[in-house]
Amino acid sequence: MKTAISLPNELFEELEALVKESGGTRSEIYVAALREYVARHVPDRVTDAFNRLADELENGTEEEETRSFRREATRRAFERTEW
DSSP: OOOOOOOOHHHHHHHHHHHHHHTSOHHHHHHHHHHHHHHHHHHHHHHHHHHHHHHHHHHTOOOHHHHHHHHHHHHHHHHHSOO
8 A cells, every 4th residue: 555644854864864774665664663653552552451441340330342251251261161
């Protein structure tokens, strides 16, 4: 996919220097930077989801979807447990 973005001049110049140093392409540098950014922020979404779940459980405001998930996860855990 192609996309267009606007960059501050100083950032563009720094990226151009990286392109020359690496021997790669501008696209490769942008892709690597975006992959790193996404990888760093995905755990934040997971943490946020766990925090919401903990709040729901603590406050007794657990949504039906959460209750269903918890029941199913508990059932599966019990099935795998030797008694």
